[in-house]
Amino acid sequence: MVEGGISISNIKKTFTNVQNETITALLNINLKIPTGSLTSLIGPSGCGKSTVLRLIAGLNHPDSGTLTLDGKQIEKPGSDRGFMFQQHTLFPWLTIRNNIAFSLKAQNIYKENASRVDEFIDLVGLKGFENYYPHQLSGGMCQRASLARAIVSHPKVLLLDEPFGALDAFTRMNMQDELLRIWKERNMTMIMVTHDVDEAIYVSDQIVVMSPRPGRIIKIVDVKLARPRARSSNDFLLYRSKILRLLNFGGTEIQPEFSI
Amino acid sequence: MADIKGSEVETTGKTAPGFAKSIKISTILPIVAAAGALIVNLGLPDSAEHPIAEHHYFAGALCVLLAFAGIAFITGIFSQKFRTVYQSKAPFYSGIILFLSLCDILTAKTALLPVLYFPSLDRVLGVLIEDFSFICKCLIYSLRLQFVGWLCGAFCGISTGVALGFIPQFKYWTYPLVRILGPIPSTAWFPLVLVSFPTVVSASTFLIALAVWFPTTVLTMNGINNIQNSYFEVAETMGASKTYVIFHVGIPAAMPHMFIGLFNGTCASFITLVTAEMIGAKCGIGWYINWQKEMMAYANVYAGLIVMSLICYCFITLLFYLRDKVLVWQKGVIKW
């Protein structure tokens, strides 16, 4: 019996592109994601990371294989799986507050949960900006707002597609800490796509390393470091070089005891 | 944002007294222009070619303008806020007054323009004042046609556009029809519509609605087709149903396009309104203009044109106001 978490087995997914050629976006994907864990998908672009997320979200359907959440087949999008896109997809015609309230209103549970909106505005540090429109805020603030919007209805799973890819390095590191804080507080299962190796090691329990043509998993790396993690500790750097080697970068092993 | 702008203006006013002074002079300009126009009007004799004006309405109008200019100038001395607004507009107002004065010179004073087609301002104003109640009757008739037709057209246009955008089967059957029938100028339907509708009013209303309907439909559909897919996807992941998505994502996202359609439709509807009144009706501003033209009463034609332009101006202003209210979220994003 499969209890808890996401189970992906033998997934194959093909697309037909504009030239009418068949592209195998994913082949033979097997992955277990325990409840409450934080998993990163990493790999060069085109290796099917987004497709994995979209399959879990129910936005796409596999050609073959099964995806289950807590033992139940995933068929269509639902509010139990929050999705945060790379580009913030805040609705430009709604204020930040109404954007965050959208999922509650859509599910017709806004009245009894109106206070939750304020709680989440607070949680992502946007107090005072409730009545601004998205275009009046910076990219980082918009990403915070979409994070709040994705989790306000308490999804079991949060799917993040390169959530901080468009942010500058400092904002990004801040957001990683905030993501970890929210993850601990809310006890959600999180799956994040990233192309930043440091980010993956800094936040994840397990890192799924993927490779393109056809998209497949080449290695699942469990990160066994205590949090908070020091970004420049030797262990961290070892994980880093290990993953870079898996991705065919940085051929030389680093010496932990080298001096500058 | 507005606060920042306001304070900026104030600081420049303080730090550059020379600039402020030169602008303060501009608030006198309307007084000078009105006084000058009045002197020309009263000083120069009227040309003998023009029929003698019974009442000197234009002189009266200039006196009113002069009084307003004076009041505005004095208010500007005491209220800084009023002055900042007024001094930027003052040159324009002066220009208008000078233009009127030029018209006065070309018509009543020198009769340089053909007297029959270019009556004196006294006579045009005379028509507006003496024929006021009759023009009002025509105005109300036109406004009613315009409003009812516009509302029907806008409502049907938005509904059709949304249905075309969201229901593939509806699009399959209806879109070719829209493409074939829509571009025909709605006035071309006149012969057909006149015989198939019981009254001229209902026929005209229908044509105005038709004129608004087509651009609104096409642009609403276009707006919906152009919405980025991720908006729909993210709405789905937030548990929104199909109908919820249509009303809370599709329609608001297509709003900017919708307003362009409504704007185009409104312009087309004015043409239809005037044509409909000229062809079929026994009332309305379009009919009034046409009727007076046939009577060679060009002063009345100008009066009708002035009222007509006022209708169009007010209507478009209303539409822009509505757009700014509905599309506040676009402020600073897109301008059209």
Ligand SMILES: Nc1ncnc2c1ncn2[C@@H]1O[C@H](COP(=O)(O)OP(=O)(O)O)[C@@H](O)[C@H]1O
């Ligand atoms: N809707 C689609 N139509 C056609 N091809 C697609 C579509 N979505 C993804 N693909 C293809 O599938 C492959 C994997 O895409 P994706 O999951 O977006 O990769 P990643 O997110 O890792 O960059 C790519 O080669 C991409 O071109």
Ligand SMILES: [Mg+2]
């Ligand atoms: Mg991607």
